[in-house]
Amino acid sequence: MPELIGLVTASIDVLSLSIDTVTSGVVDLVSVSVDTVTKVAPDAAASTHRMKGTDYWRLISEASLVVQVVMGLLLLASVMSWTMIFVKMFSLKSAMRDADHFEQQFWSGSDLGAIYKQVASSRHRVSGMESIFEAGFKEFARLRKQSGARPMAVVEGAQRAMRVALARELEELETHLSFLATVGSTSPYVGLLGTVWGIMETMQRLAALNQTSIKAVAPGISEALIATAMGLFAAIPAVIAYNRFANDVERLSNRYHTFLEEFSTILQRHAHE
Numbered sequence: 001m002p003e004l005i006g007l008v009t010a011s012i013d014v015l016s017l018s019i020d021t022v023t024s025g026v027v028d029l030v031s032v033s034v035d036t037v038t039k040v041a042p043d044a045a046a047s048t049h050r051m052k053g054t055d056y057w058r059l060i061s062e063a064s065l066v067v068q069v070v071m072g073l074l075l076l077a078s079v080m081s082w083t084m085i086f087v088k089m090f091s092l093k094s095a096m097r098d099a100d101h102f103e104q105q106f107w108s109g110s111d112l113g114a115i116y117k118q119v120a121s122s123r124h125r126v127s128g129m130e131s132i133f134e135a136g137f138k139e140f141a142r143l144r145k146q147s148g149a150r151p152m153a154v155v156e157g158a159q160r161a162m163r164v165a166l167a168r169e170l171e172e173l174e175t176h177l178s179f180l181a182t183v184g185s186t187s188p189y190v191g192l193l194g195t196v197w198g199i200m201e202t203m204q205r206l207a208a209l210n211q212t213s214i215k216a217v218a219p220g221i222s223e224a225l226i227a228t229a230m231g232l233f234a235a236i237p238a239v240i241a242y243n244r245f246a247n248d249v250e251r252l253s254n255r256y257h258t259f260l261e262e263f264s265t266i267l268q269r270h271a272h273e
Contacts, residue, residue: 064197064198064201064223066194066197066198067194067197067198067223067224067227070190070191070193070194070197070227071194071226071227071230073190074187074190074191074194074227074230074231074233074234075230075234077183077187077234078183078187078230078233078234078237080179080183081179081180081183081234081237081238081241082237084176084179084180085180085237085238085241087176088175088176088177088180088241088245089241089245092173092245092248092249092252095127095128095173095252096248096252098127098128098129098130099128099129099252099255099256102128102129102130102133103129103255103259106129106133106259112137112266112270115133116133116134116137116138116141119133119134120134120138127169127172128169128252128256129255129256129259131165131168131169132162132165132166132169132256132259132260132263133259133263134165135161135162135164135165136158136159136161136162136165136260136263136264136267137158137267138161139157139158139160139161139162140154140155140157140158140267140270140271143157143158144271151268151271151272152268152271154267154271155264155267155268155271158264158267159260159264162260162263162264163260166256166257166260169256170249170253170256173249173252173253174249177242177245177246177249180238180239180241180242180245181238181242183234183235183238184235184236184238184239184242185235185239186235187231187232187234187235187238188228188231188232188235189231190231191227191228191229191230191231191232191234192227192228192231193227194224194227194228194231195224195225195227195228196224197224198221198223198224198225198227199221199224202221202224
């Protein structure tokens with residue numbers, strides 16, 4: 001019995017020693033963690049402050065020559081595409097407005113000869129439906145004056161003249177669309193070229209250093225990624241504008257073709273009178 005009591009007493013002493021050791025270790029670990037967080041927090045805050053205050057102009061000016069050339073090309077493409085976007089937007093709005101006005105005048109029941117004289121004597125440049133109408137009625141009047149002209153030959157001649165005028169109008173409407181499509185499809189790849197080139201040069205500079213760190217790599221990669229961002233900045237508006245303008249051109253083209261067929265039917269009736 002005394003031996004059992006001694007064994008229990010020894011076990012209690014060992015357990016007390018283990019608890020003291022664990023407690024001391026936990027306290028030391030917590031102290032080290034607090035000190036580490038205290039030291040890291042200012043560095044993280046300073047790093048966040050540097051990220052918020054990134055000098056993009058400095059990154060661009062310190063980029064390599066190839067990357068700067070890529071950025072310059074993308075900036076030029078962006079400026080040109082925005083200029084064409086505004087020009088095309090106003091021209092398509094004007095074409096739609098002119099088409100609405102002429103259709104209202106044409107279907108108001110006015111005499112075709114009077115409408116032709118008004119269009120021919122107009123001070124502004126004839127375009128759109130007015131151009132198609134002028135070409136068709138002018139050819140119709142010319143062929144009808146010829147002796148022995150068959151009615152169908154007169155109508156077919158007027159249709160050919162209107163198709164030529166229609167082709168010119170559609171070509172005018174589609175001006176600059178190919179440029180917007182090119183900018184929208186190639187700018188991301190041009191920007192990616194600048195990014196790849198910048199990362200390659202950064203890696204070459206990094207290989208020459210004895211010690212490597214994120215501070216040595218970050219500026220070069222940031223400079224390179226700006227090229228990709230500029231490529232997307234040039235491409236996204238161009239793609240959106242191209243899709244919108246292509247849809248507007250398609251709608252105007254359908255209206256012009258419909259008018260050509262309707263006017264041909266009217267001329268056919270007049271040819272048999």
